[in-house]
Amino acid sequence: MFGNLSDRLIETFKGLRTKGKLTPADVDGTVREIRRALLEADVALEVVKSFTAAVRERALSDEVNKALNPAQQVVKIVNEELIEILGGQQRRLQFAKNPPTVIMLAGLQGAGKTTLAGKLAKHLAGEGHTPLLVAADLQRPNAVNQLQVVAEQAGVAVFAPEPGNGKGDPVKVSKQAVKYAKDKLHDIVIIDTAGRLGVDAELMQQASDIRKATDPDEVLFVIDAMIGQDAVTTAQAFQAGVGITGVVLTKLDGDARGGAALSVASVTGAPIIFASTGERLDEFEPFHPDRMASRILDLGDMLTLIEQAQQNFDAEEARKVAEKIATDRFTLEDFLQQMQQLKNMGSIKKMIGMLPGAGAMRQQLDAFDEREIVRTEAIIQSMTPAERQNPKLLNGQRRLRIAKGSGMTVTDVNQLIARFEQAAKMMKTVARGGVPQVPGMGPIPGAGFGGGRGKQPAGKKKKGSKSGNPAKRAAENARLAAGGAAQAPAAGSGFGLGGGAAAPGGLAGDELEQMQRLLRGGR
DSSP states (O other), rough: OHHHHHHHHHHHTTTTTTTOOOOHHHHHHHHHHHHHHHHTTTTOOHHHHHHHHHHHHHTTSHHHHTTSHHHHHHHHHHHHHHHHHHSSSOOOOOSSSSEEEEEEEEOOTTTHHHHHHHHHHHHHTTTTOOOOEEOOOOOOOOOHHHHHHHHHHTTEEOOOOOOTTTSSSSSHHHHHHHHHHHHOOEEEEEOOOOOOSOOOOHHHHHHHHHHHHHOEEEEEEETTTTTHHHHHHHHHHHHHHOOOEEEEEEEEOOOOHHHHHHHHHHHHHOOEEEEESSSSSEEEEEEEEHHHHHHHTTTOOHHHHHHHHHSSSOHHHHHHHHHHHHHOOOOOHHHHHHHHHHHHTTHHHHHHHHHGGGGGGHHHHHHOOOOOHHHHHHHHHTTTTTHHGGGGGGOHHHHHHHHHHHHHHHHHHHHHHHHHHHHHHHHHHHTTTTTOOTTSSOTTTTTOSSSSSTOOOOOOOOOOOOOHHHHHHHHHHHHHTTTOOOOOOOTTTTTTOSSSSTTSOOOOOOOOOOHHHHTOOOO
C-alpha cells in the first residue's frame, strides 16, 4: 500500500546522511521532497500542509542542530509526526459496562463491511467474547446470505430474521437483535448496515435511525483505503450525518497510494482502530499508529511480527524441534511441520516486509512465489514416513516415485533434499553456539567460535606443562602423566585447572566442570 511513499521518503533521507550539519536550505529541500511524496500518495492537502510545517519547524530547531547525527534526528521527527497524523496513541474498542456491547458498522457499498463484520467477530471471539452478527443490510442483493456464509466461516452466531433483497425493516431488525443478544447471552452485537454507491440523504437517515434505536457503544466507519481523496469527503459526511467513533481501514494489502490512511484520522478526529490486510478472515489486526509509521519509513514492524509468531507457533513444539536440531535428529517431518506453522502465520511476503530495511528487497519480494511452499509440502507428503525420518533412503528410484506423486521433477526433489541438508547443518551449528557459513559468503570475520577448523573442543585441550624451563616442564609433565596436577595458578590468574581440591584463587573440580558446561552453553 505505502510502497511508493516509502521509496520516496527513503530516497529523500539518503541525501541527508552525508551531511554533518543541516543548513536551512537542506531542511527546505527535504521538506519540499516530503511534500511532493505525500501529495503523490494522495494525502489530503490540509494534512500535508500541517505535517510539513511541523516537520520544518522541528528540523530547524536546536533539536536537530545539537544532535550528533542530524539525518537520524530528521527521520525521528518525521516518524513522530507520522504517528501524530495517524492518530497518536492506539485506541481500543470501548466495551459497555452492561453487556451487550453494540458495534454499528457504516460505510459505502463496496468498502467491505460484510466481510469485515466476520473478521471483527472472529477477532473478538478469539479474545473470549461471544459476538452476534446482525444482518441489517436488507437492500443489497444476497447481502444476508453473504453475512450468513461469513458467520459460518468465522464460527460465530448470526441474527437474520429477514430475507433481505429489498424486504424488511433494518431498524426493527437491529432493535430485535439487541434483545435477542441479551436473551442468548451474547456480549457483543455487530450490526452490518446497508451501504450506497455514494453519500445520500436516505443512507444517512437510515444509519441515523439505527443508531437512535440501538444506542451503539461504537460506530465504526469502514473505509476502502484505495479510494484516495474521496475517502476524506465521505468520512466527513458520515461524521456529520451519523457521528462515527472510530475508523476501520480495509484493503490495506492493495497497491493504491494509501493517502486515505494518512488523511482520515487527522481530518475527522476519529481514531483508526482496526485494519484489514487481506482477504482471509484472519488477515485483520488492531491498528497501531507507531507501527504503521515505522513500516512507511522502512524501519520495520518487529512487534507485529512477534505477535503473529506467538499466536501461531506452539512453544512446546518449538522446544522439541530445538532439541532435535541440537541432537542431530531434525527430520523432513519436522521440516514439514515448521513450514506449515510458518504458512499459518499468513503471507511470507508480508512477514518479510515487516523486517527493517525490507524496502531494499521489494523487487525480490514481488518476484517471490509463495506457492513454492505448497510445492515443497507436496514433495515431502509424497514420501513414506521412513523416508521422511531418514533421507538417506532416497535412492534414484524412490526420488522418481516421489517426483511423480507430487507432480514435480526429480531435479526439484534433489534440490529440496540438498536445501534441507544445508539448512539442518546451519541450524545445528547455531544450536551449538557457532556461526554458520552462509552459502555464497566467506567465513564471517571474528567468528572464530563454534565449529572453527583446527580448534579443539572446549574441555579437550592438549594437556601439558607450558613452562619455559626444560627441567621444570619435564617434572610437571611427569606429574600429569601420573595423574597429579600441574602447579596451580596464582590467585587472580584465572580459573584453576586442577583436578580435585580447589587451588588458591581457583575452583574445585566439580565447580570447574559446571563453569565449563556453562561456557559451552549448558552441554
